[in-house]
Amino acid sequence: MERKMFRSIWIKFFIVLLIVSLFALSAAYILRELMIRDFRYYLEGEMEDKVYRVIANIEGSYEKYSGWNIDSLNENTIWALMLGLEIKIKDLNNRIIIDTETAFNKLSPSMQRRIKAITDIGLISKDKDFSPYPLFISGKEIGRLEVRFLYPEKEFFFIERSNRFLLFSLFAVGCAVTLFSIIFSRKLTEPIKKLDYAASAISAGDLKSRVEIAGSDEIKRLSETFNKMAENLEKQDLLRKKLISNVAHELRTPITVIKGEVEGMMDGLVPADKEHLLSLYEEINRIKKILDGIEDISQAEVSAMWIKKQKIHLKPFLKSIVERFSRIFIDKGINFEFINGEEIELNADPDRISQIVINLLSNALKATERGGNIWVKTGKHDSEVFIEIGDTGHGIKPDDLPYIFERFYKVSEGGLGLGLSIAKELAEAHGGRIVAKSTYGKGSSFTVFIPY
Structure with a gap:
C-alpha cells in the first residue's frame, strides 16, 4: 500500500514537473530557432550586399577593358572569395570565363594558405545551387554571374553550440525532474503515510491514534483537522459508552421494579389492585421518558427536513x-x-x-x-x-x-x-x-x- 501510494505520487510529480520543463524547453527551442533564423537573415543580407559590390566591380572591369580581362577577373574572383562568395562568371553563350576554383589554383601556395586562414573556403556546401545574377553595361546584358554563399564558420559554431546546449538541457532537466520528483514525493508522502497509518488505526478501533503536527502548510492543517476529528471520535465514543451505561442504569431500576411486582402478583404475594398497577404504570412511564430522550436526539438530527x-x-x-x-x-x-x-x-x-x-x-x-x-x-x-x-x-x-x-x-x-x-x-x-x-x-x- 505504502509503495503503491509513493509510486503514484512520484509519477504525478514527475509528470507535472516534466510537462512544466517541456514547456520551458519548448519556449527555449522556439527562441533558439527564431534567433538562428534572424541570424541567417542577417548573414544573407550581408552576403547580398557583397554580391552587388562584386557585380559592380566586374561590370566596371568589363567597361574599363571593353571586354573580359582575365587578370582583372582573377582579382575580382579572389576578392569575392575573401568576402565569402564562390562565383562563376559566364558569357552570353553560357561558357565559364573564370570561376573561384580556377582563380584560387592560380595563386601561389603561400597566398592560398593565407586565404584559407582568413576565409571559410573549406566549408563550401556542394549540395547548394548557384544563384544567377545578370551583368549589364549601359542596359545591355554582357553575361551572368553565378554565386554560391560560403557558410561562415561562426554560423556552424553557433548552431552546433545551440544544439549541444539543447541536448545538455534536455538531459539536465530529465535528471533534475527525476531527482526533484523523488525528493518532493518523499517529503510529501511522509506525513501522508503517517496520516494513513493513523486513519487505519482509527478504523481498527484505536481512537487514541494521533499524528505529529509539523510544518506550516496544508499538510499541517490537515494533520490538525485529523487530530481534531480523532479527538471528537474518541470523545463521542466515550459519550456513547457512557450513554449505554446510563441507559442501562436508568432502565435497570424500573425494569427490576416491574419484574418484582409482576412476579409478586403471579405468586399471589402482591395483590393486582389499583395501587400496585399504578406503581407499574409509573415505572413504565420512566422507561418511556428514557426512550423518548433517545428518540428526540435522532429526530433533531433531521429536524431541517x-x-x-x-x-x-x-x-x-x-x-x-x-x-x-x-x-x-x-x-x-x-x-x-x-x-x-x-x-x-x-x-x-x-x-x-x-x-x-x-x-x-x-x-x-x-x-x-x-x-x-x-x-x-x-x-x-x-x-x-x-x-x-x-x-x-x-x-x-x-x-x-x-x-x-x-x-x-x-x-x-x-x-x-x-x-x-x-x-x-x-x-x-x-x-x-x-x-x-x-x-x-x-x-x-x-x-x-x-x-x-
Whole structure:
C-alpha cells in the first residue's frame, strides 16, 4: 500500500514537473530557432550586399577593358572569395570565363594558405545551387554571374553550440525532474503515510491514534483537522459508552421494579389492585421518558427536513409557555421575570421553539434553589431575534462549559445529557445558534439566536 501510494505520487510529480520543463524547453527551442533564423537573415543580407559590390566591380572591369580581362577577373574572383562568395562568371553563350576554383589554383601556395586562414573556403556546401545574377553595361546584358554563399564558420559554431546546449538541457532537466520528483514525493508522502497509518488505526478501533503536527502548510492543517476529528471520535465514543451505561442504569431500576411486582402478583404475594398497577404504570412511564430522550436526539438530527415555519408573535407565544411553569415557580419559591422590550415577529416552527424554551426553562428550574431568580428576555440583535433564559442557580464549571451542547454529556447526575444537544440541533435547524454563559456558583444564561 505504502509503495503503491509513493509510486503514484512520484509519477504525478514527475509528470507535472516534466510537462512544466517541456514547456520551458519548448519556449527555449522556439527562441533558439527564431534567433538562428534572424541570424541567417542577417548573414544573407550581408552576403547580398557583397554580391552587388562584386557585380559592380566586374561590370566596371568589363567597361574599363571593353571586354573580359582575365587578370582583372582573377582579382575580382579572389576578392569575392575573401568576402565569402564562390562565383562563376559566364558569357552570353553560357561558357565559364573564370570561376573561384580556377582563380584560387592560380595563386601561389603561400597566398592560398593565407586565404584559407582568413576565409571559410573549406566549408563550401556542394549540395547548394548557384544563384544567377545578370551583368549589364549601359542596359545591355554582357553575361551572368553565378554565386554560391560560403557558410561562415561562426554560423556552424553557433548552431552546433545551440544544439549541444539543447541536448545538455534536455538531459539536465530529465535528471533534475527525476531527482526533484523523488525528493518532493518523499517529503510529501511522509506525513501522508503517517496520516494513513493513523486513519487505519482509527478504523481498527484505536481512537487514541494521533499524528505529529509539523510544518506550516496544508499538510499541517490537515494533520490538525485529523487530530481534531480523532479527538471528537474518541470523545463521542466515550459519550456513547457512557450513554449505554446510563441507559442501562436508568432502565435497570424500573425494569427490576416491574419484574418484582409482576412476579409478586403471579405468586399471589402482591395483590393486582389499583395501587400496585399504578406503581407499574409509573415505572413504565420512566422507561418511556428514557426512550423518548433517545428518540428526540435522532429526530433533531433531521429536524431541517420537518421544520414548519410560520409567523410567531413572540411576546404572547413565550408568555403562554411560561404560564405552564408558574405553579412550579410558586411552589419552589423562585422569582420569575419576563423582559420584553418590543413586539417581535419571528418566522419559525412554534413547536420546535417551544421545545427549546421548555428545555432551557426546565434546566433553569433544576439549577435554581428556593429564593433564586429566573428570567426570560427577548430582543433583536443585528438580523437575529434572541431569546435569553437565565438563572441565579449553581452555574456550570468552566471545565464543563465547552462540552455542554455535546450529546450525552452530563454536568450532573441523572438524565441522559441530551436536552441541550437537542436544543442546539433545533436552533441550528432554523439557521440559528445557542450561546451559553455561566459563572460557577452564581448562575447561567442561554441565549437562542434565530434569524428573522
